[in-house]
Amino acid sequence: MNIRRLIPVAAVTGAVLLGLTACSSPDGSDHKDDGRLDVVASFYPMQFLAERIGGEHVEVTSLTKPGVEPHDLELTYRQTGRLGDADLILYLKGIQPAVDEAVKLSEAPNTLDAATLTTLEDHGTEVGGHDHGEDEHGHDEHAHEHEGDGAGADPHIWLDPVRYAEVAKGVGKNLEKTDPAHAADYRENTDALVGELGALDTAYRTGLKNTETRTFITTHSAFGYLAERYGLTQEGIAGIDPEAEPSPARISDLHSIAEKEKVTTVFFETLASDKTAKTVARDTGLRTDVLDPLEGITDASKGDDYIEVMKSNLAALRTALGAK
Incomplete structure (x- = not known):
């Protein structure tokens, strides 16, 4: 997998510590305090959950623009500098190493790794039960290249509606705790989304x-x-x-x-x-x-x-x- 890291650790750290863009949202736009929670989502599956569960009480910005392959995301100084000011950073560890590194360095007070909300499995170097084989150097050509804890675990949990529903429940609980004044709305939105995911699961099974x-x-x-x-x-x-x-x-x-x-x-x-x-x-x-x-x-x-x-x-x- 071609994962590019064009921002060195020192640069990321500097951006975070100096707060280069304290008045800008992760996508580089100006952020105005209108009472809504400032939620940063790493890529679309996390953005969808935040928007559906947060509803009118959140302002969600995604670190990954539409059309960008998430695995190869390159973070800007503006994006990394704003992470520490977010009310919630919602990400999925193992998909985007650049995001994992930036979140860790940001020391943001409220981060939520979706991978901790459900059970991940190591689908290994064998896909569908058939070994892909090795290249001329004896290395597995197709092994997943994930970093951090649980290396090798498959992070694509959102493509299973049941696991995705588990993540949705965890996101809802985090928003309730972060913004107790609107907890009832977050519970209602979570229940509605979990219901839709349950219907989707039934449609697939049938x-x-x-x-x-x-x-x-x-x-x-x-x-x-x-x-x-x-x-x-x-x-x-x-x-x-x-x-x-x-x-x-x-x-x-x-x-x-x-x-x-x-x-x-x-x-x-x-x-x-x-x-x-x-x-x-x-x-x-x-x-x-x-x-x-x-x-x-x-x-x-x-x-x-x-x-x-x-x-x-x-x-x-x-x-x-x-x-x-």
Whole structure:
């Protein structure tokens, strides 16, 4: 995975300690105190929770702009300098190392790591139960590259509606504690969102109960939790990096898997090139379609928010798996 760190630790520390932008929001805009909580979200899945649960009582800014691949986020001095002034920083450790580092250095009084609100699992270097193999130097080509505690744990918890609901409850409780005057509203909003996520879980369980195949191929190995929840098998082309080039051996392996498991589709995502997916599809005689890991919403997304895109993902899976 190509994770770029263009801001050295000393620079980040300096930005935080000097408070370079005490009057600016994390996206660089001026921030006015209108009584709402100032919530900083690391990327879209965290932003969605903060907005839906916080409602009118919060002002949410995301560190990751629409269309930016979250793994490769580069933080500016303005963004890092403002973190210490936020009422709440909501992030997911293990997805964005630059954010993890900046949050730690900010010494912000109220930070919430979504990974602590549910159970993470190590889906390992084997995706879908098939080892990806090694390169010519004997190294695993597709191992997840996460840092910090629980290295190797899969952070893509938001793609499992059940785990995401657990995170939502934790976010709601934090907002209640931070802003007791509006606790009732936060509880109401949390309950409503958890209800929607429960309905989404039911739709997936029902919609994927009877299918011709249980296996799908994807460029981005982000769907381990989803696959596990609904009894599917994810076959990743190149691990966590959606644009990594698969080896000839991996393409051959996928061809055999596709034939054996009656796979029909190679999925790609909206925030990365479809080049790899098309290459594998051409070499294996399969079609391509979008399965969105929901790391950001853009004009190309098949829906305006998390719920809508997850429903689009379900429809794509039903078609690819031959749901009855």
